Amino acid sequence: MNAPVDMTNLHDCRDAFSKTLEALAGANDDIVTVCNDSVGSSKMSGFREKFPQRLINVGIAEQNMVGVAAGLANGGKIPFVCCASPFLTGRALEQIKADVAYSQTNVKLCGISSGLAYGDLGPTHHSIEDFAWIRALPNITIVAPTDSTETAAATRWAAHHDGAVFLRLSRVGVPDILPENHRFVAGKADRLNEGDDVTIIANGVLTHRALLAAQLLSQRGISARVLNMATVRPIDSGEIIAAAEETGAIITCEEHTVFGGLGSAVAEVVVQSCPVPMKFLGVPGIFAPTGSANFLLDEFGMSPQGIADSATVLMKKRASA
Amino acid sequence: MEIDELIATANRIRRRDLQAVFDAGAGHIGGEMSVIDILTTLYFHTMNIDPSIPLSPNRDRLVLSKGHTACALYVTLAEKGFIPKEEISTFLKPHSRLNGHPNRVKVPGVETNTGPLGHGLPVSVGMAKAAKLDNASWRTFVITGDGEMQEGSNWEAIMCAAHLQLDNLTLIIDHNKLQQGASLADTNNVAPLVPKLAAFGWAVEEVDGHDMAQLRMALDADAITIGKPKCIIAHTHKGHPISFMSDNVMWHHGVPNAEQYNSAMAELLEAAQ
Numbered sequence: 266m267n268a269p270v271d272m273t274n275l276h277d278c279r280d281a282f283s284k285t286l287e288a289l290a291g292a293n294d295d296i297v298t299v300c301n302d303s304v305g306s307s308k309m310s311g312f313r314e315k316f317p318q319r320l321i322n323v324g325i326a327e328q329n330m331v332g333v334a335a336g337l338a339n340g341g342k343i344p345f346v347c348c349a350s351p352f353l354t355g356r357a358l359e360q361i362k363a364d365v366a367y368s369q370t371n372v373k374l375c376g377i378s379s380g381l382a383y384g385d386l387g388p389t390h391h392s393i394e395d396f397a398w399i400r401a402l403p404n405i406t407i408v409a410p411t412d413s414t415e416t417a418a419a420t421r422w423a424a425h426h427d428g429a430v431f432l433r434l435s436r437v438g439v440p441d442i443l444p445e446n447h448r449f450v451a452g453k454a455d456r457l458n459e460g461d462d463v464t465i466i467a468n469g470v471l472t473h474r475a476l477l478a479a480q481l482l483s484q485r486g487i488s489a490r491v492l493n494m495a496t497v498r499p500i501d502s503g504e505i506i507a508a509a510e511e512t513g514a515i516i517t518c519e520e521h522t523v524f525g526g527l528g529s530a531v532a533e534v535v536v537q538s539c540p541v542p543m544k545f546l547g548v549p550g551i552f553a554p555t556g557s558a559n560f561l562l563d564e565f566g567m568s569p570q571g572i573a574d575s576a577t578v579l580m581k582k583r584a585s586a
Numbered sequence: 587m588e589i590d591e592l593i594a595t596a597n598r599i600r601r602r603d604l605q606a607v608f609d610a611g612a613g614h615i616g617g618e619m620s621v622i623d624i625l626t627t628l629y630f631h632t633m634n635i636d637p638s639i640p641l642s643p644n645r646d647r648l649v650l651s652k653g654h655t656a657c658a659l660y661v662t663l664a665e666k667g668f669i670p671k672e673e674i675s676t677f678l679k680p681h682s683r684l685n686g687h688p689n690r691v692k693v694p695g696v697e698t699n700t701g702p703l704g705h706g707l708p709v710s711v712g713m714a715k716a717a718k719l720d721n722a723s724w725r726t727f728v729i730t731g732d733g734e735m736q737e738g739s740n741w742e743a744i745m746c747a748a749h750l751q752l753d754n755l756t757l758i759i760d761h762n763k764l765q766q767g768a769s770l771a772d773t774n775n776v777a778p779l780v781p782k783l784a785a786f787g788w789a790v791e792e793v794d795g796h797d798m799a800q801l802r803m804a805l806d807a808d809a810i811t812i813g814k815p816k817c818i819i820a821h822t823h824k825g826h827p828i829s830f831m832s833d834n835v836m837w838h839h840g841v842p843n844a845e846q847y848n849s850a851m852a853e854l855l856e857a858a859q
Contacts, residue, residue, distance in 0.1 A: 297719070323746050328739035333711050336711060336713040336715070339698060340712070340716020359705075369691050
């Protein structure tokens with residue numbers, strides 16, 4: 266078992282993102298940001314102060330925002346589009362498809378405050394379809410970092426990667442769970458807890474909850490493997506197949522609808538390579554009721570207790586099969 | 587290039603386009619005929635481009651936002667030397683890189699993949715901004731259809747270009763007054779376009795979109811207004827100059843039968859004399 270998760274010190278990963286981007290931009294004049302009146306909500310005030318010419322705020326116009334980014338990439342720039350994820354991925358989806366994915370432009374789509382982060386602002390502001398929408402498009406790497414360390418590492422990777430990236434970021438406070446020297450490798454899951462009874466796969470704001478669930482399961486005598494699956498496309502098939510073969514049951518946790526997201530991506534591998542019982546935790550195909558992000562995650566069965574209980578039920582189901 | 591050479595080149599491009607659409611049994615011949623004089627002027631007079639270095643960082647950019655008239659672009663690119671002329675015979679054939687809408691990854695000289703309308707202008711704004719950030723002198727040209735101006739994304743980009751003072755950006759609206767199913771006026775009449783673009787802060791000029799001399803002058807760098815993006819409203823005729831196609835909405839994506847093909851080709855050959 267890893268060191269216990271320290272829940273006393275939580276971080277907003279936007280801070281790591283903006284700090285890292287400013288450092289990258291200081292070393293590379295081609296890095297620019299494109300915003301939709303989202304300078305504050307993307308924490309880009311520092312970037313604007315340091316590089317006023319290189320922050321292009323197109324106003325509240327997301328279709329134009331993504332098109333402009335594709336054009337900047339054509340002109341040799343490395344644009345980081347910083348926009349609330351529901352509006353980036355929903356409003357500008359066709360621009361993402363045609364101007365970024367199909368045109369193969371070097372655009373970094375940074376979905377800020379993704380998932381249920383906007384909580385009680387309601388379903389219009391929830392971005393719980395973005396994995397499904399972007400995952401259906403070729404040529405875009407999808408990454409949902411889990412803490413400040415991984416956010417910084419993934420941002421650095423995105424800047425150096427020649428190709429489109431969807432970086433799915435949150436504003437919900439999360440603990441540090443990865444070591445400071447953590448190296449982000451796109452398409453590789455991190456095995457954060459060894460275990461052979463069941464595997465919990467999560468990313469973003471849910472990985473630390475999966476680790477807490479593993480601790481609860483350990484108290485019940487169940488050894489749960491925990492995978493941090495930050496990259497959703499391309500997915501780490503090898504680690505998923507190993508989990509299926511070695512633990513025999515998989516539970517996925519996502520801040521997303523259970524239709525088409527992380528659970529679906531994992532299941533696509535499992536059913537074709539090594540079918541085992543699975544449980545999908547996520548938003549169950551409804552528009553969420555009023556509540557904060559953390560309230561809603563608990564509500565949808567993704568408190569550490571909820572995850573642990575689902576894992577226990579899944580194991581019983583497997584035993585009786 | 588001299589005017590008579592431009593006219594002869596446009597005529598050649600029209601004939602090859604007509605033949606390609608006839609052979610393929612598909613295409614958007616009406617809009618192709620209306621845009622060919624604009625494409626010819628850009629590629630053979632205005633733009634600084636070198637087909638041997640299609641991705642030269644300082645090339646001028648052309649975005650054909652009305653991507654459904656791709657065949658006209660392919661024939662123009664072939665005429666200019668970006669792709670082999672004989673490749674035009676593969677238009678729309680299985681696995682040809684010349685599909686119904688242009689692809690920048692596959693076809694040298696294409697800058698961005700267009701098809702859904704209202705995409706080219708925002709992308710062009712980004713290109714022009716990139717040149718400004720580098721203090722580079724290359725220019726960005728984008729061609730939209732007039733029906734395409736019904737897309738809201740264009741107006742987002744129009745506001746943005748004016749705000750960013752992108753005087754290195756030129757929008758040419760192929761104003762043939764017909765869209766897919768009916769006239770612009772009967773569908774959602776965005777005309778008159780001049781006052782709208784002017785109100786949004788653009789320098790606007792109207793030309794006869796089939797008059798190479800007027801097009802050449804309007805597209806020249808010295809016709810730029812410092813600090814303002816430029817819009818050229820090119821008054822054109824869908825299907826021009828083929829008598830039975832001109833201004834007839836059925837030729838948006840009509841395909842000529844053998845008799846019509848021969849008749850249209852004869853008209854174009856006669857015009858070439």
